[in-house]
Amino acid sequence: MIRLPNRRRSFLLAAAPLPFLVTAPAFAAAEPEREDAPAQVQEVQEVVVTAQRRTELIESTPVAILALSERDIVTRKLDDIKDLVTFTPGFSGSSDDSFIDSLAIRGIVSNDYGIGGDPSVGIFKDGVYQGRTGSAVTSLFDIERAEALRGPQGYLFGRNAIAGAINVITNKPSLDAIRGHVYLGLGERNRVEAQAAVNLPLGERWAVRLAGYQTRSDGWVDNVFTPDRDDRLMGEDKQAARLSLLYADGPLRVVATGEYERRHMGGTPYRASNDDREVLDAIDVALGGELVVGGGRGDVDTDLVDPRDDGTVYGANVQADLELGFATLTSISAYRRHRFFYSEDFDGTPLLLGNYTQRQRGSYASQEIRLVSPGGGRLTWSAGLSGYRETVRARFTNEADETSVCVAGYGYADCEELTQDLYGTAYVPAAGGVLIDVNDARSVNTGLAAYGDANYRVLDKLQVGVGLRHSWDRKKFGVNIPVSAGTLGNIWTFSYYTDGFVEAAKSWNGTTPRVYLRYEIQPDLSIYASITRGYKAGGFGSFTISAPGEIEEFGLVPEGTTPDDFAPETVWSKEAGIKGRLWNGRLRFDLTGFHYVYRNLQAVFFDTETRTQQVNNVGRVHGYGVEAQATLRLGRWFDVNGNVTYTRTEKRGDRDCTLSDCGGLPNPSWASSGVATFHYPIGASEAYLSGEWVYEGRGRQSFDWRGIVRRRGYTEANLRLGYRSDAGWEANAYVQNLFDALYYNGAENNGDLTPSTVWGVSQPRNIGLNLRWRFDG
Numbered sequence: 043m044i045r046l047p048n049r050r051r052s053f054l055l056a057a058a059p060l061p062f063l064v065t066a067p068a069f070a071a072a073e074p075e076r077e078d079a080p081a082q083v084q085e086v087q088e089v090v091v092t093a094q095r096r097t098e099l100i101e102s103t104p105v106a107i108l109a110l111s112e113r114d115i116v117t118r119k120l121d122d123i124k125d126l127v128t129f130t131p132g133f134s135g136s137s138d139d140s141f142i143d144s145l146a147i148r149g150i151v152s153n154d155y156g157i158g159g160d161p162s163v164g165i166f167k168d169g170v171y172q173g174r175t176g177s178a179v180t181s182l183f184d185i186e187r188a189e190a191l192r193g194p195q196g197y198l199f200g201r202n203a204i205a206g207a208i209n210v211i212t213n214k215p216s217l218d219a220i221r222g223h224v225y226l227g228l229g230e231r232n233r234v235e236a237q238a239a240v241n242l243p244l245g246e247r248w249a250v251r252l253a254g255y256q257t258r259s260d261g262w263v264d265n266v267f268t269p270d271r272d273d274r275l276m277g278e279d280k281q282a283a284r285l286s287l288l289y290a291d292g293p294l295r296v297v298a299t300g301e302y303e304r305r306h307m308g309g310t311p312y313r314a315s316n317d318d319r320e321v322l323d324a325i326d327v328a329l330g331g332e333l334v335v336g337g338g339r340g341d342v343d344t345d346l347v348d349p350r351d352d353g354t355v356y357g358a359n360v361q362a363d364l365e366l367g368f369a370t371l372t373s374i375s376a377y378r379r380h381r382f383f384y385s386e387d388f389d390g391t392p393l394l395l396g397n398y399t400q401r402q403r404g405s406y407a408s409q410e411i412r413l414v415s416p417g418g419g420r421l422t423w424s425a426g427l428s429g430y431r432e433t434v435r436a437r438f439t440n441e442a443d444e445t446s447v448c449v450a451g452y453g454y455a456d457c458e459e460l461t462q463d464l465y466g467t468a469y470v471p472a473a474g475g476v477l478i479d480v481n482d483a484r485s486v487n488t489g490l491a492a493y494g495d496a497n498y499r500v501l502d503k504l505q506v507g508v509g510l511r512h513s514w515d516r517k518k519f520g521v522n523i524p525v526s527a528g529t530l531g532n533i534w535t536f537s538y539y540t541d542g543f544v545e546a547a548k549s550w551n552g553t554t555p556r557v558y559l560r561y562e563i564q565p566d567l568s569i570y571a572s573i574t575r576g577y578k579a580g581g582f583g584s585f586t587i588s589a590p591g592e593i594e595e596f597g598l599v600p601e602g603t604t605p606d607d608f609a610p611e612t613v614w615s616k617e618a619g620i621k622g623r624l625w626n627g628r629l630r631f632d633l634t635g636f637h638y639v640y641r642n643l644q645a646v647f648f649d650t651e652t653r654t655q656q657v658n659n660v661g662r663v664h665g666y667g668v669e670a671q672a673t674l675r676l677g678r679w680f681d682v683n684g685n686v687t688y689t690r691t692e693k694r695g696d697r698d699c700t701l702s703d704c705g706g707l708p709n710p711s712w713a714s715s716g717v718a719t720f721h722y723p724i725g726a727s728e729a730y731l732s733g734e735w736v737y738e739g740r741g742r743q744s745f746d747w748r749g750i751v752r753r754r755g756y757t758e759a760n761l762r763l764g765y766r767s768d769a770g771w772e773a774n775a776y777v778q779n780l781f782d783a784l785y786y787n788g789a790e791n792n793g794d795l796t797p798s799t800v801w802g803v804s805q806p807r808n809i810g811l812n813l814r815w816r817f818d819g
Contacts, residue, residue: 091189092211094198094495095424096417101622104507104560104570106132106192106634106669108685112185112213116225116814120182121257123165123172126208128736130190131634131669131685133206134709137787137802138276139310139351140179140382144788147192147206148636149665149691149707150613153646154657156584157402157436157483158519158605164195164203167210168299169374169410170359171201171430176382176402177355180303181282184239184253186211192669193615193636194576196554197509200428200491204576204611214297215249215288216241221818229810231274233259249288256281262805263311266337267392268347275342275349280305293365302356309349310787310801311342312390318750318797325393325795328450335391340784340803346387346397353382357406369413378406389792390799394443394476404434425494432487438584440479440535447477447534450795461529464596472528479535482522483584484543489515495556503563509556515579520545521587521605531596535585538593546604552577552612567622576613581644582606585655609659613640631672638665643693663707665691678723684716684735710739710755726768734760741789748791750798756785758804764812772814782807 091100091109100109108130110120120126124145127136135144135151143155145163152162155175165172165179172178182188188210195203222240227233239253261276282303289296314335316322325333336343357378364371382402389395412426448457461469472478495509520543526532532539558572586606593599619634640663647656667689675681691707719732741753759781764774787802 091187092209095412095414096422098417101566101568101630101632104505104558104568104572104619105195106617106619106632106636108190108671110188110190112187115182115185115188119227119812120188122179122181123188123208123210124179125182126188126190128715129685130192131671131687131713132192132667132689132709133190134713134738134741137310139307140305140353140384141175142178143175144708146708148638148667148689149663149709150205150638150640150643151708152578152644154581154584154644155400155646156438156657157404157434157485158517158582158584159608159644159657160202160578160581162202162205162578162611164199164201164207165210166199166207168212168359169361170357170376170378171199171406171408173378173380173404173406173432174434176353176384177378177380177404177406180301180355181255181257181280182210183237183255183282184213184251184284186213192634193617193638194554194556194574194613196513196552196576197493197495197511197556197574200493200511201430201489201513201515202578204578204613212284212286212299213239213241213251213253215251215286217243217246217249217288217290219243219818221816223814223816225812225814227257227810227812229259230808231260231262231277233257233810247289247291249290251284251286251288253284254282261308262808263308263803264337264341265311265347266341266343267345271347273347275311276308278305278307280307294362295364296360296362298358298360300356300358302354304354305352307351309351309384309386311344311349311803312386312388312799312801313337313339313342313344313803314390314797314799315751318792320748320750321793321795321797325450328453329446333391333393340806342390342803343392344387344390345392345394346385348385349387350383350385352384353380355380366413369415372410372412372414374408374410376406376408380404388790388799389796390801391797393446394441395446395795397441399439400436402434402436404432406430406432420499421496423494423496427490427492429490430488433485434487435482435484436584437480437482442477442479442534444472444475444477444528444530446795447530451534457530464533465529465531467529470529472530477526477528477530477534479526479532480524481536481585482524482543484520485582486518487515489513489579503561505560505562507556507558507560510553512551512553513577513579514549514551516547516549517579517581518545518547519582519605519607521582521584523587533596537596538587538599539597540587540599540603544587544599544603544605546582546607548580548582548607550579550610552579552610563622566627567620567624569618569620571618572616574615574617576611576615578611578644580608580610581657583608583655583657586657606656608644608657609642611640611642611644611659613638628675629672632670634669636665636667636669639663640665660693662694663691664694665689665707678721680718680720682716682718684714684718686712686714688712708741710741712739713737724765727766729765730763730774732762732764734762736760738785748793748798750791751789751800753786753789753800756783756804758783758785770816770818773812775809775811777807777809779805779807 127133135146192206195207199207225237227235235257241251243249258279261274263275265273284301286299359376362373385399408430410428414424448460454460458469491513493511497507522543556574560570562568582605588606590602615638617636621632642659645660671685673683714737722729736758740755762776766772786800
């Protein structure tokens with residue numbers, strides 16, 4: 043007997059290319075100069091970051107970090123937070139939807155798409171944690187800079203930064219002048235993008251900044267299941283706005299920000315592999331037909347004609363900074379809410395075997411208070427307290443054709459024979475002949491943390507640092523599995539039901555220390571070494587339960603049943619690096635080596651024996667690698683910047699897998715991206731021509747043992763020609779995916795009645811035009 047697994051999506055993937063890759067130094071600074079100013083003659087601009095809670099040069103920061111300035115974000119057309127992945131060494135897992143269960147740093151990922159666990163990559167904006175799938179991925183507009191940190195960052199950022207963190211800083215109001223910008227982009231597939239922002243001083247103490255963003259485009263994926271329609275799946279329609287208010291009076295500075303975003307996008311379409319004969323032949327024999335997935339490699343053949351990825355996110359935060367002389371006292375108060383709806387056909391075939399939907403809503407409130415000493419002294423330090431409360435609810439549904447369930451899933455001649463055998467009752471078809479399984483999950487999560495760090499310059503060139511955070515997390519979680527409405531009962535996604543919610547509460551705590559040494563070889567060149575512990579709280583599975591005794595098949599769970607829980611993750615990571623500037627500032631580089639041992643990795647997989655979708659602690663992971671990034675400016679005319687990464691991971695005890703790549707995690711072994719730009723001065727203005735590359739090696743993608751499909755390696759090249767005027771305006775034309783490379787974001791090997799699939803097909807070659815104007819009063 044074969045059975046369809048409750049597999050929602052391909053969880054693990056390697057980085058996809060951005061919608062647009064364009065020129066600008068990879069390490070462009072968060073400098074106060076005008077963004078439209080032509081490139082400097084020789085020196086690579088200084089890069090300033092605040093990842094360690096104080097302003098410092100990137101080459102003085104003993105952390106593996108990449109910083110992207112406002113110019114980078116605007117020029118490169120980075121659309122949302124996940125677009126930062128492609129340009130960051132060690133990162134992988136970008137996709138064109140709102141899910142973050144596939145984001146990975148150095149191979150570490152959380153592939154749990156339920157609501158009982160937490161991401162492994164922390165996403166923060168203006169010091170506020172952005173949360174989970176449905177709320178974390180927002181558009182990048184009117185951004186001052188973005189910082190991507192690799193390796194465990196719990197001692198700095200707190201919860202859910204066990205693999206690393208993305209830290210986004212928005213533009214704030216300013217008292218000095220009226221200034222702003224207007225951007226417009228036009229491209230193929232009816233792409234229209236507009237962005238505008240204005241800063242208005244309101245007297246000596248007050249200022250306001252208003253920013254807005256909108257983009258829409260048709261998709262690029264055709265569904266051959268509907269030959270009479272021009273499907274254009276993967277289109278998008280997004281609107282966002284942000285209002286910030288500044289009050290500054292002597293040592294006190296307060297910024298209050300409100301933000302709103304609404305998105306309507308296409309859910310990721312899947313394409314089943316015709317090479318998976320084990321599954322397809324079983325379906326053919328059971329249903330008496332021949333299942334062939336139609337169309338070419340860039341098409342899909344799915345019965346779900348309108349997959350969706352829709353959401354609304356809004357919130358407010360207030361940051362108050364008070365200069366006390368010996369330190370800065372900072373308070374950050376925040377509140378966020380979100381609504382989210384997602385649908386996809388995870389079997390990727392024209393049969394109704396597994397259509398999945400997720401409806402979710404939630405809120406997140408947090409408060410942080412910290413003291414940070416001034417920089418520049420022999421001793422610098424910081425200390426703080428933080429807390430949060432999160433509520434989230436979700437309804438998950440899985441749909442399947444009842445005849446397929448009875449005949450292919452259970453081996454009966456028809457559904458009448460099945461119901462008579464199991465229940466002794468007649469079969470009455472459900473509406474449309476579709477079996478709909480539902481489960482609800484709800485969670486109330488709270489947490490507290492205390493942290494501190496000290497950095498001491500032992501010698502003029504030798505610095506020692508120690509950081510420590512202790513975190514406490516508690517989750518109260520409930521699962522409800524109602525009786526299926528049809529006469530087939532609970533026989534498919536779940537073989538049991540509950541009498542309302544079954545609940546449990548559990549607490550976890552963890553300590554995340556960090557120790558580092560940094561030696562300054564010369565003022566612009568240093569080496570460092572660090573040892574860091576990472577921690578992520580445990581949680582509950584959204585699709586499994588733990589019963590005190592045997593469950594009657596297709597019946598009610600016994601008294602005392604609770605949600606199924608899993609343990610926390612921990613990691614010890616060792617890192618060493620050299621970074622700095624050479625050749626009179628014309629070269630900036632960063633070379634990092636790392637090694638980690640990861641324990642109790644939380645991973646989702648389908649257990650074919652119990653036929654349940656589980657989140658388990660799968661064991662120990664070893665990883666090591668080297669990451670290199672550099673920016674080189676060869677005079678006024680030419681600059682090049684890029685990165686290359688080698689990562690090797692091994693997961694021990696991989697369920698008797700015998701394939702050569704079974705032990706790995708989803709990261710590709712080799713990856714590289716970069717931009718080369720030729721500048722032609724025209725007075726104080728310039729014309730430029732840039733070429734970009736993105737390379738991703740072959741990726742394993744999933745915790746499986748079948749090996750039917752893997753995500754193939756790919757190279758994408760892009761081209762941009764533009765003119766940047768010293769008067770504040772700029773125009774450029776681009777060609778994305780110049781050589782029309784066809785590749786996928788991810789792959790999943792599935793099993794039982796779900797064939798192997800690939801998903802996230804690349805955008806074909808397309809062209810467009812961007813216009814920008816900045817004004818400064």
